[in-house]
Amino acid sequence: MSNYFQPAIETMPAAQIKALQNEKFRKQMAHVWNDCPDYRRKMEAAGLTLDDIQSLDDIGKLPFTSKDDLREHYPYAMLAKPLADCVRIQSTSGTTGKRVIAYYTQHDIDIWEECCARAIAATGGTKEDVVQVSYGYGLFTGGPGLNGGSHKLGCLTLPMSSGNTDRQLQFMTDLGATIICCTPSYAAYLAESIKERGLRDQIKLKAGIFGAEAWSEEMRRDIEQSLGIKAYDIYGLTEISGPGVSFECEEQTGMHINEDHFYAEIIDPDTGEILPEGAEGELVFTCLDKEAFPVIRYRTKDICVLTRKTCSCGRTFIKMVKPRGRSDDMLIIKGVNVFPSQIEAVLLEQGYQANYQLIVDRVNNSDTLDVNVEMTPEKFTDNLGQVSEMEKKLVAALKAMLGIYAKVHLVAPKSITRSEGKAVRVIDNRKI
Numbered sequence: 001m002s003n004y005f006q007p008a009i010e011t012m013p014a015a016q017i018k019a020l021q022n023e024k025f026r027k028q029m030a031h032v033w034n035d036c037p038d039y040r041r042k043m044e045a046a047g048l049t050l051d052d053i054q055s056l057d058d059i060g061k062l063p064f065t066s067k068d069d070l071r072e073h074y075p076y077a078m079l080a081k082p083l084a085d086c087v088r089i090q091s092t093s094g095t096t097g098k099r100v101i102a103y104y105t106q107h108d109i110d111i112w113e114e115c116c117a118r119a120i121a122a123t124g125g126t127k128e129d130v131v132q133v134s135y136g137y138g139l140f141t142g143g144p145g146l147n148g149g150s151h152k153l154g155c156l157t158l159p160m161s162s163g164n165t166d167r168q169l170q171f172m173t174d175l176g177a178t179i180i181c182c183t184p185s186y187a188a189y190l191a192e193s194i195k196e197r198g199l200r201d202q203i204k205l206k207a208g209i210f211g212a213e214a215w216s217e218e219m220r221r222d223i224e225q226s227l228g229i230k231a232y233d234i235y236g237l238t239e240i241s242g243p244g245v246s247f248e249c250e251e252q253t254g255m256h257i258n259e260d261h262f263y264a265e266i267i268d269p270d271t272g273e274i275l276p277e278g279a280e281g282e283l284v285f286t287c288l289d290k291e292a293f294p295v296i297r298y299r300t301k302d303i304c305v306l307t308r309k310t311c312s313c314g315r316t317f318i319k320m321v322k323p324r325g326r327s328d329d330m331l332i333i334k335g336v337n338v339f340p341s342q343i344e345a346v347l348l349e350q351g352y353q354a355n356y357q358l359i360v361d362r363v364n365n366s367d368t369l370d371v372n373v374e375m376t377p378e379k380f381t382d383n384l385g386q387v388s389e390m391e392k393k394l395v396a397a398l399k400a401m402l403g404i405y406a407k408v409h410l411v412a413p414k415s416i417t418r419s420e421g422k423a424v425r426v427i428d429n430r431k432i
């Protein structure tokens with residue numbers, strides 16, 4: 001029997017969830033039509049009135065919302081409540097353009113935090129636990145989301161934020177943190193630091209919740225072994241609320257979507273057509289009961305699959321498999337789609353750690369990919385012959401995975417800068 005935060009909802013029969021979704025969706029569309037002029041204009045431009053949308057069966061008629069739509073109407077895109085009713089904003093990082101600002105009423109904050117509480121409970125978390133939140137706080141949703149979820153569940157919450165590894169480890173050991181929440185790359189860095197300082201037997205961690213960047217199954221196993229924990233995936237995006245849109249249970253075979261708040265579709269990214277369950281395509285979300293920022297049919301650019309197979313944890317929410325990668329992270333090199341997570345998987349499989357950097361360039365009109373990889377202390381050698389052999393082996397393994405040639409440079413341990421938030425894995429020097 002799994003550990004739930006809201007068992008009645010989390011294990012509700014699928015037919016009842018569908019009825020609840022339909023009821024919320026009808027109300028939400030009336031709210032958007034009446035209170036969100038940006039989206040109403042889009043509906044009118046598509047020749048739609050509110051009467052055309054009776055249930056979720058009609059959702060395919062509605063226009064999509066893209067990140068560009070939200071940026072275009074900055075800073076008040078999709079705002080559907082007076083600012084006097086809003087109590088918080090969060091914002092995207094803006095690394096790929098103008099920031100998107102998300103607005104929350106108190107109700108919106110409550111449902112977001114409940115979703116995060118469900119995620120922590122799914123790792124076995126209870127009020128007895130000490131939750132160390134090492135995601136960044138501030139505009140980034142990672143810290144505030146898990147912080148709120150930990151409060152709702154009644155855990156002792158350590159609002160560490162990111163960075164300052166010495167202080168992280170001091171609180172982790174002195175206060176006996178049992179659950180850690182951070183990016184997977186920072187978890188790997190913490191594991192490395194714990195090993196170096198010989199702190200492993202002073203660590204009481206049993207679970208970790210890791211998200212906000214793409215990570216591979218190999219990296220999961222690596223973190224689980226090095227920290228002696230079970231590592232859970234969590235998914236979310238600021239445009240929809242933040243972390244906790246979906247979360248993993250003990251089965252670790254995909255993330256349950258909080259379907260009472262978010263309706264998920266998979267579409268063909270080229271035609272926009274809705275695809276049947278089980279098909280791979282782009283993930284699209286509609287917020288069913290958010291008040292201030294009720295984004296409708298938001299195109300996430302994440303490529304994944306939805307499945308409603310019975311889960312051993314007892315939850316009935318549909319599951320999404322780990323996205324293959326955000327299309328924003330995807331590189332096109334020599335015409336081939338390359339996800340950094342694929343390269344990471346090869347490195348871990350070959351006994352390296354996830355300390356690497358990809359440099360993409362264009363020389364004589366042809367793309368080049370250089371991969372800098374740190375040697376582990378165990379593999380470290382200054383025998384150039386051996387280094388060259390190891391590099392050749394990695395080149396072959398990468399070629400087998402990606403289908404293209406990547407030049408590999410093995411570098412000394414610790415020579416690639418560590419991230420304390422989202423890792424910077426890719427430097428693209430191409431001027432296109």
Ligand SMILES: [Zn+2]
Pocket residue numbers: 249250251256311312313314315
């Ligand atoms: Zn489950």
